[in-house]
Amino acid sequence: MAANSKKLYGTSSGEISCEQLKVLYLHNNSIQRIxxxxxxxxxxxxxxxxxxxGKMENLNQLKNLRKLYLSxxxxxxxxxIDDLNFLEELHLEYQNVQPQQEFTFDVNSLIGISTSLRELNISGLQLTxxxxxxxxxHLAKLSAADNNFETSDYIASSxxxxxxxxxxVFAGCPAQKRDIHYRNKIILGSxxxxxxxxxxxNEVTRAFLKSFDRIKTEQKQKLTNTNSSCNKAVDIDIREDLPLIHSEGIAFDVTNIISQAIVENIQNKPWVKFREEDTQ
Structure with a gap:
């Protein structure tokens, strides 16, 4: 039944009386209450x-409802909607509320639709x-664009x-605008x-990102282990009271030289470092 764009202000029984009705269009009116x-x-x-x-109410009797559009x-x-256990799609995007008013969710309603919901649109609700x-x-499709999610890592973990x-869809959130690795992180998160x-x-992209991420993680772990070994060696072998060695007006700090020798020997990098001192 189509009653859209009829300038209706409510959904009264006099206006809607078809008990066998399965699809009802009431969008683009001035309805204030369900x-x-x-x-x-x-x-x-x-x-x-x-x-x-202004409020989701008087819907629990519609126990066969599959799709609900309230955007x-x-x-x-x-x-x-605690009793809408067959609801598959819920559209709530872009509500006209106060600028700083964040959308909230009733736990009982979420539990009620937890096993059936496949598609959710919560775009533009100022969510953080x-x-x-x-x-x-069981969600298969999620639209959460134009919200206030700050980091890509948070979205990926969620x-x-x-x-x-x-x-x-997360386009328009701060994470998507600021993080050049946003897309890669989200793909790796799912x-x-x-x-x-x-x-x-595509699977080629996913496989490449997984491989790259694995290599990066292994390198970080190696660096962590190397640094740990270096710190341990320095703690054991270095004395704080070794003197300076003077040669041609240049003073070498023996402690620093030995410390660097141990560290750089492991990392295979040049280690000699000296400092000039004013000679009297």
Whole structure:
């Protein structure tokens, strides 16, 4: 049933009475409150985007709902869908709320949709965290563009457990704008990602990045071990009271020379270092 762009201000039973209705279009109206949909128990698709709805309510009776569109309203909290255990798609992007008001999530509602939800759009909600993803392990598509995620490492760690995730969008967040390695880090953070910010992620790219990351990690570990060995050797062998050696107006600090000799012998680099002193 299509009732979009009809300048409706509510969802009353007088306006909607088809009990066998499965798809209902109510977008692009002036609806301020969700109400009187209780009888539509067979509804699977509900389109309520581009209205003036301020709260998610009176939806739990729609137990067969698969797709719910509530984007571009005035909602500030995901709530009231505890019993929508078959919901597969939820669209909440770009709510018209106060500039500094961050969108929040009701735990019971997240638990209610945790096993069924496959697609989530939370773009433009001024979010700084992605903790909600811990309760949504079956997500295949995530749109979270234009939020306030600061680092690529945080995004990567937040999606690491989403083994079904195929499509993700984080474009427009600070991490994407500032970090030149943003894309590589996100790809490495997901085992299943096929599209990132509308660009394909192929297996050749993933394999190359994994190989490069492994080599980089091994090199860092070697350097850490080398430094640890150097520090230990210096602590054991170097005395602090060795004198300076003078030769042709140049003073050599024996302690520094021996320290550098031990370190540079391991690292295979030139080690001689001297300092000039004013001679009287």
């Amino acid at each position: 109400a009187n949909l209780d009888q539509l128990i067979h509804l699977t698709h509900l389109y309520l985007q581009w209205n003036r709805i 571009y309203n005035e909602i500030s909290c995901l709530e009231g 965290e992605l903790k909600i993803l811990k309760t949504l392990p 999606i690491n457990h989403l083994n079904c995730l195929q499509v993700a 085992k299943s990602l096929e599209m990132l910010d509308n660009k394909e992620v």
